Amino acid sequence: MRVGDGCFLELIAINPDESPTRPRWFSFDEPATRRRLAEWPRPLCWVVGTDSLDDIVRTSPIDLGEIVKFQRGERSWRLTVPADGHLPEQGLLPAFIEWSPGPHPSASQQDLGIRLRRIVLTTPEPARLLSTLKILNIDSLADVKQGPTHLGFEFDTASGPITLA
Template structure:
């Protein structure tokens, strides 16, 4: 089973808010991406090194207000919406795998159902909890399996931003590490003791930046 960081998501109240905030923090304007019709969300994306990408995501005001299921990444939760109204926040990290069914079988926690998404000639299977929550509040990753073909990041702009490290903190770091080990992703994140939190350490045109 080959697991690697596929992408990571920064949530925003609106894409315009997120684009402006990222321009100030990172020194680049994240290009607009596409729409997720099944979730009534849209995004901006750019390369983040090692065939991974940076995703800025927000509720799409032009899409149906009710997509028929809770949106992913807790975007429907009032607490998340209140936090994003203040500023963009780190929401989720996503691990790419070539054996999604194996990941689910080995997981010590419920990662959610597997949802099939399509855009153009590409498709992907992604773990999405039915209630729109995030496993352990986003400390555990979502998992994605792409259809055959080049990784989507290869078609995105390289603006000089690379992911250096996924950073996790938890009051019981040993317990969190054991969960990550069971998922075969413990090598993909740094775990420290502290209040539960997710952040991304980036190398950018403005130097080292941590987004939380």
């Protein structure tokens, strides 16, 4: 679902009919993640687009994983994926994606009038997380607060603001 220019919300779940050939991404295989998701659906991570994925991976002070190539139809992309499936910084540090040339995937998605207002990253160590975000040149994309580790998205809708957390 499109939630802004060049921005979309994607819901991802485990396919129960498929056996994984590697640890599942987004920490889906971790017992703590399964417990949290059993309570209610919630955001686990965010993804940031870049035109220089190799530079991001090289510059990052935190291991973002390997760069994996994907293709679906005419569209191809490269994405950072940790080999063990974990979420860097428990999902507070994004995965990075580099799309093939062409229109952004959000351009073909239905516009329901919902807009991402802000991403809120809550961590016991805000200065450390903010430093990493600055090194990656993405510190303007999220608000960083102190507290227990938590990821939230705030949206503007026709019915008023909502938070997905």
